[in-house]
Amino acid sequence: MINEQDWNQEQARLDEVTEKLRARIAELEPEADGLRNQAGDLRKRFWEEVTVNTATDEDFEETFYSIKQQEALLSERERSYRLRFQQWKGLNRLLPSPYFGRIDFSEDGLGFSEQVYIGVSSFVESDGLQFLVYDWRTPIASMYYDHSPGPAFYDTPGGLVSGTMELKRQYQIRDGRLLNVFDTSLTIGDELLQQVLGHGADAQMKTIVATIQKEQNAIIRDDKSRMLIVQGAAGSGKTSAALQRVAYLLYKHRERLKADQIVLFSPNPMFNSYVSTVLPELGEENMQQTTFQEYLEIGLGAGLRPEDPFDQIEYVLSDSSSRAYEARLKGIAYKASAAFLHALRGYAGWLGRSGMRFLGIRFRDRDLIPAERMEAQFYAYDAAINVANRIAMLQEWLLKELSVLEREEREALWVQDELDYLDKDDYAAAFRELHQDRGVFDFAERYEQVQERLQGRSRRDESDFDYAEREEALLRKQVVQEQFKPLRRSVKRLRFIDTTGLYAQLFGGREAYLAMSGETKVPALWDDICEQTREKLGKLELFYEDATPYLYLKELVEGVRTNTEIRHVFVDEGQDYSVFQYEFLKRLFPRARMTVLGDFGQAIFTQATELHGADSPLIRLYGESDTSLIRLVRSYRSTREIVAFARELLPDGREIVPFERSGPKPRLAKTASRQQSAARMAADVAALRDEGYASIAVIAKTAAESAEAYEALRAQGCPSLRLVTKETPTFEKGTLVLPAYLAKGVEFDAVLIYDASEATYGRESERKLFYTACTRAMHRLLLYAAGEWTPFVRALDTSLYDERS
């Protein structure tokens, strides 16, 4: 705390800034209102202000320019209004708490010290010169996060600025009142961070501007690497840093980067709602938020239905020791691997020589262009041209071929039949169209006459211009054209490629696979994998693990579809994506930089990718020189006791450093049955609520187990319970029951692990899922087991938890 005199000075300054803010807001309000009204008026009277006259070319031109002028005026007013409104909103956001930090910085050679107050946006004195508050994203403010008092420097576009930081101070201000002031020495005040972290969890993520830590700041401000990989322990602030980074990028590049040029891939739709308020809170528009599944569905179109990752994980978690289960697991691992990526590239090369599969074009129950003709045509092209380009050539050829066939088709008998069924209106329409062409006929007529005179030859039969005949020809053309339209459309959409057949062909058997892919080995149980894959495809469905490789192959054959608008791609929970998925994202967004945040300790999917290991495919994606790697090891979410317990569940969890915030040890309760567990849990939930914890989660392993827990707790009279499934669109505060994989990325005041018994978490592959579930807890962690404890708990030192009998 600071002395009384300093305190009074700070309060006086705060009052002064608040007054100035109020004055500026009052000044802006009528201005913004005025501009809004003007813009509204202009829009309403738009057409009154322009004289529309198109009688002559000059009139037309004049009208055109008058519209343009009016448009420019309107957009200028709208722009000014938006700008003023933005300023007005920013100042209003500052009003309750104008700043949270201050540094006094004396730049080398200047001989005086500047007081730099830092808040969520800038506020400049009306003379336009003095900054009363600096936006936290300004270069000078970076020192607040990066340095302790003493020698300090910051980076500017003009180079490094060095000097001495003489003071570093933190404020807690509410509604214009100073609540706390801390002078800090080392990192950003543990005291303030303590307070922030001690609060309850929310249905919505919070911003961390006031307490960003140095290593998080490095993530936020990294602006050099094409690929930024962040490997961080559970609760180390990866998602928080990512969102602050978006806000930073939008600020730094505000002239050229818009929020919709940034896309964030989230683990599930519910997570989207969890993080959706952070950027608006910081005064920025939200980036695009999506899930990989959405992209898969768009890419695959309506023809094939991909399984979602949650169904896949449910299957993986199902307790089975059958051969089919083994094969599927082997298949999942293989289909996510770099080896399979290599195999598909090899396969595309092989297809360049033979084996392409086409779907013949059929028309009225006959083969118009059979698949064999396409194949012959395709392989007649120069083999040096890559497959996708040859497909483009084939497409052009097919369209031409269709034109020829269409013309021939006009003489077919069925066309005559169709003509007989046409009604008067169709004929009338054809007649009208012909009359529109009259000018052409008249010209043709004159041309013929001149030809006749010049060459002294007699005119051709009058019937050349016989309307009746032309009318029928036109109708024939129209009838056939109409029927050929879908054929042309499907050629334009490359539907003549049998992608499903191509993918299925790869799973024909071991020898064929090795020959086509150029690989030298296949995983165990390959025949079973092949059979499962083909069977699924036969139902026009795709396993989740097949969906991205399938799209990848499709693109190797058809050419890549790209989105060049997007400049930044963020992937949260990055460990859950396969190397295929990264490859896919890289190709889809060729002009984007990528930020991947993840934790291999929470890799719950079989296709997980190690983020930072020596041979990480993620580092290879853009190459080592274009990739930066940042590790976060300090965990902020959970109390020291919970982190101490959870980190021991991981083989190399020791490196995780808890933030020094204390609470009760995790509490273990062994029961005789799940029913008894439910009774205990109901009582514990009630007690936790009494203690003031508003956000409580009962975490089960699977969806089925969640439903069971939900019913059991309801039967115990547990109030306001909510069951969360993969369809639940938004997070709400309360007591939630959910499967562990849906709790990814979010946090709760208290977590109750529904059944931490050996029967539930017995397999080594379930370790990370168990760890993920435990690390969702901020303040309290309670575990129950109907029967023997899971081996992961049995292996722990008993000092890490309290046990209840």
Ligand SMILES: Nc1ncnc2c1ncn2[C@@H]1O[C@H](COP(=O)(O)OP(=O)(O)OP(=O)(O)O)[C@@H](O)[C@H]1O
């Ligand atoms: N610098 C910070 N100041 C205040 N709170 C922080 C800070 N860093 C992280 N936190 C808090 O820690 C909690 C965990 O943060 P976050 O969810 O971003 O972590 P994560 O690394 O994405 O976790 P997980 O991998 O478990 O999903 C959040 O409540 C967040 O507000």
